[in-house]
Structures are given as C-alpha cells and as structure tokens.
Amino acid sequence: MFQNFGKVQPAETSLSCKSHKLMLYNEIIQQCHPGHYHILPLGMRSLEKLIRVIDEEMDSIGAQKISMPCITPLSFWKKSGRWQIKELYKLKNRQDQEFCINPTHEESVSLLFSCHAPFTAKEAPIMLYQISRKFRDEMAPKYALLRGREFEMKDLYTFDSCLEKAKETYENVCFAYEKIFNRLQVPFVKVEASTGDIGGKISHEFHLPSNIGEDILYICKGCNHGVNKELIDQSKEQQCPKCGGDLHFTSGIEVGHAFLLGQKYSSIFKATFIDKNDNIIPSQMGCFGLGVTRILQAGIEVLSLDRQIRWPKLIAPYQLCIIPQKEGYQSKETMDLAMALSDQIINMPNLNGEVVIDDRLHMTIGKRLYEAKRIGYPHIVIVGKRALESPPQFEVILPEWQECQFMSVDCLCQILSGVKTI
Numbered sequence: 001m002f003q004n005f006g007k008v009q010p011a012e013t014s015l016s017c018k019s020h021k022l023m024l025y026n027e028i029i030q031q032c033h034p035g036h037y038h039i040l041p042l043g044m045r046s047l048e049k050l051i052r053v054i055d056e057e058m059d060s061i062g063a064q065k066i067s068m069p070c071i072t073p074l075s076f077w078k079k080s081g082r083w084q085i086k087e088l089y090k091l092k093n094r095q096d097q098e099f100c101i102n103p104t105h106e107e108s109v110s111l112l113f114s115c116h117a118p119f120t121a122k123e124a125p126i127m128l129y130q131i132s133r134k135f136r137d138e139m140a141p142k143y144a145l146l147r148g149r150e151f152e153m154k155d156l157y158t159f160d161s162c163l164e165k166a167k168e169t170y171e172n173v174c175f176a177y178e179k180i181f182n183r184l185q186v187p188f189v190k191v192e193a194s195t196g197d198i199g200g201k202i203s204h205e206f207h208l209p210s211n212i213g214e215d216i217l218y219i220c221k222g223c224n225h226g227v228n229k230e231l232i233d234q235s236k237e238q239q240c241p242k243c244g245g246d247l248h249f250t251s252g253i254e255v256g257h258a259f260l261l262g263q264k265y266s267s268i269f270k271a272t273f274i275d276k277n278d279n280i281i282p283s284q285m286g287c288f289g290l291g292v293t294r295i296l297q298a299g300i301e302v303l304s305l306d307r308q309i310r311w312p313k314l315i316a317p318y319q320l321c322i323i324p325q326k327e328g329y330q331s332k333e334t335m336d337l338a339m340a341l342s343d344q345i346i347n348m349p350n351l352n353g354e355v356v357i358d359d360r361l362h363m364t365i366g367k368r369l370y371e372a373k374r375i376g377y378p379h380i381v382i383v384g385k386r387a388l389e390s391p392p393q394f395e396v397i398l399p400e401w402q403e404c405q406f407m408s409v410d411c412l413c414q415i416l417s418g419v420k421t422i
C-alpha cells in the first residue's frame, strides 16, 4: 500500500480541523500546493464509492450522466452576465482568446439543451448531471477538501415545461439528496438559503452540523425547519417562519445546494419547450450541486474521534483488515490462515475486493492494530495464536465494540454477511 506512517506533515501542528489532521496523518490526502490536494489510494477508494452512491440515487430519479468541458469561452459567461464573478479562474490561449475553468455549468448545459430544443412537455423532466472537477479562485482556502480551489462536484441541471412541474422535480431531487445522506448515515439538515450568484426563486442547502462549519443555521425546535442565518432578519425576534416555534442555532458544513432557477438561463440560451398551444417557451430550470470531495471530508469530520477515523461505513475504503502474527514462531502458519480467511471472505458477494491483509510482519500486532484503528477499518481481525487452535478462533475488533471478541470463521462470516457495500 502506498503509505508511510509516521512521516509527520510539516503544517500539521497548526491545523485546527480534526478531519484535516486525520486525513493528512493517515495519508488519505496530501497537499500539492495551497488549496489543491492529492487524493491518495485510500481516499480514492472512498471517493469512488461515494460517487457510486450518488450515481445510483441520480439514476433512481431518472437523471442521466454526461460530461461537459472544464474550460468554456468568455462568450458564454458574458451572455449570462457572470464573467465578473471574482472566483472565476480565467485563462487565455495562444490566440489571446479568453476562457474560464468552470466552477459551475449553467451556461454550458443550457446551450447543450438548446441544440436539441424545443422539447415537448411529454419529454420533461429532462435531467442531466455530471461529476467532475470544478475550480474556484478562493482567496483563503482552508481545511483541505472543505474549502479548496479545486474540487470534485456533482452538478445536476433539470429542465421542465412549467413551473409547477419544476417544483415537483425540485422536491424529487431534494428527496434523493436526503436518501444519499441517509445511506451514508451522517447527520444532516436541510435549510432555506439565499440564491446568491446563481440566481433563481427557491433555494435550499444541505449541511452536516459541525462546529467548524462556516454557515450559521437556525433550526426550529418544534418542526425542525431550518434557515440559513443569511435569510434571518437579525433585528427581529427569532421565531420559526413555519410554526412560530423557538429556534436554536448550529454551524454547518454546506455539502449540497439546490436552486429553482426559473427561466434565467433558459431564456438567455434558448433552452426551450413547446407548450400545448404550440408556443415556444423557455424551460423552467433547476440546478443542484453536491460537493463530492467535501462530503468525503465532512463525513469524516462529523463521525470521527480525535485520533481515529470513522468513515461513513458504506464508503469506507476497505471493510476489513486482517492482521497476522509478527514474524517468528508459527508466523508462517498464521499468515497462511490469514490468506485462507481473506480468500473465503472475498468470495462473499458483498465483500469482493474489500479485504486488506497487513503483511508488515516485521511490526508487532499491537502496532499494526493501532494503525488499523486509526485508519478506521470498520472490521479488524487478528490472526494470532488462538487461530492455531482447532477450530481456529479469530480475534475480531469493531470500533463500536467495547472489547474484542474471539470467534469462529462461521460467526465472523455471519457478521460480515450483513455488511452493506457499494
């Protein structure tokens, strides 16, 4: 495995965010230059699983995956009036033509749609999404993947023939987002939010509550309705706009954002439908972002202990780490047993490719166990002396258990058969 523990990262002591420290120290990520991070093998495995979860939920609402260019010309952004956005990364080619490296794709997708337009109401909703690198010229990147200059984002754009249908689509997408966070088993809140630079009529944000989050959220104690502080009139007494209940506030890491855009982009770029009376009308659009690399880190931030990563289990890089005895008396036998156990487990339909054998036999079991706990494998199995008994007894450690348990291979497989993977 591409890892070299104990190589302390120079900036580490000055970091104030738990997930940032844990991800650097356990070699999930590594800074390349400020605001830009390498994602190392363990991080990539988790990220790819997260992408599969998102793909499944997008597919379940009928969204189709595409890929749009990262670089788009000045003309797109002049047309939408967004060329002046400060965070746009801009560049010129050898012919002195100006481009931007996209942070978002409303312009491109509307143009794409317009090439095939007009659509009929029967064909709606049309939902196109991509998961790709996005770029933002952040003044002060911090907390690694939580606020970087380069990040992985899922952006979905929806096109409907009327506002009523667009609202229905909006609700469906928000529901799919809730399903994603529920599958990851991370606590989240959905709050009303401002529409900002994107524009539009309705907007909601999805946050993972955390004290390092940069947004202040007001949550109703009565009905759980949430509002971003930006929308609250600070001069008035704070009460829930829905039920009048008392509000409490929390900070949150924004991981998703939904906008009902209306016709802002579709009218500029002629992304149209034909209505009942054969009139050509701009479509009612929605756009929906998920910060994919941000979810990866925010999930770790909200679930982990100070010195041990806790992954959202579904997307842990590996589900199981097997630790055979240190080299010496009978270590060949325990290594063989570890290999046989691994073979048996990877033959289970849910665990193919999910097992790591820590074969650094020059290290003690204790040292490797310490590291395995720190990396946060959801299941750790030690193949020690008692594995040489007949029948073999394996020492099983789950992070949420108070103590380890010795068990037979059948017992272990029974526990593992219930593990959800993707």
Ligand SMILES: [Zn+2]
Pocket: 220, 221, 222, 223, 224, 225, 240, 241, 242, 243, 244, 245
């Ligand atoms: Zn309320």
